[in-house]
Amino acid sequence: MRPAARNNAEWCDAVCRAHGLAGEFGAGVWSSARRTPPLYPDAVSLTPEASAADLVARIDTTSPGCTVKDSFACLDLEPLGFEVLFEAQWIHRPAGEALVGPPPAVHWEPLRSADSLPAWETAWNDGEAGDGLFRPELLAGDATFLAGTTSEGRIVAGAVASRSDFVVGISNLFAVGEASGGEESAWAGCLTEAARLWPGLPVVGYESGESLDMAVRQGFTAIGPLRIWLRTA
Template identity: 80%
Template structure:
């Protein structure tokens, strides 16, 4: 694939993950040729609409989402939509990232063991660690443990989840989202990337890895072999 094709693959993979989260909450998202959208408000932190091609129409996408409900947002996967006239403002910007298959990550912490969650009983502990101890809010529901997505956990020697990520494989890539490291993870986020990538290579050998990051998290990903491949924006409806 060329760079633009990797960006499209990453955007589509991420939209599939967002769709899975919505379905776990009883919401039906809809894909068409250039977008994904949910007619009902999505769970917290998840967009109501996503562009999947640079040619997607801003007005058509916004017409299919619930802008009357607080928190409505759009993921502009190619940072090219003008949503300000439609009542949106930029919430944040980030970069899609891509990492080839096969290259060994650096900085793996021997004190943390990475493996997939084995059942719903572990999901609330994973979410509690992901939310930095704020407690499980049932954002990630057991329906997500259906095999299409895999929750990866980095566990310390005393059995505590100290790092984690969500892996969403498809035919061409493995998408990584929600990567985190608690204050108890030796090496922090960069070590978490290393452990996550090692486990991803074990589970899906030969598949490249994609996702998106910004700021210091982007810097940590680049040090672990990722390359930025294109910008994205998330817009929040404020009108």
């Protein structure tokens, strides 16, 4: 689980830095002293030994919406004014694992330029124009935006593949409309691209509910729980 947690923290750090926020890795924790962009945590625990008090001391708990990713579901943040927002499972898929089910319904490839990023974000946002959450600076780092496009060039599916030393993390998976083939087809598409781009690396991520069931059908194994805590006090 540690490589998956580290990979996810590195992606969170990249998103923050693209917004001009300097995250910090230290003492078993990644954290941002300033509030992070929407949907991204203010801190991520990297080991089960991480201290709840130390973690919370590193972040801004006074602004609304402060969240913590408890990567090993072992922190008790309730006394510090947090409540559990949701729970999920880390997932792992070995390198070289054969795809399960039908092939992708659309053509998949990495985004080639920042000009395509607004269309990708709009599709990810279920057709509503985004507000620039995903900045062009991200395209120059270790994250690859994968897009599933129709024959007319319309983006109808996608995911972010973030490479680290030992794994590739898949996040922000989406599929919109019948043309996309649905979420199962999106998994097939992004996994095919991940295997092509990084053939020797296993794939990790986290999911819950029906999305977790789909990932398991695509060859992933659930390897441990995590919790997202929201500051409410």
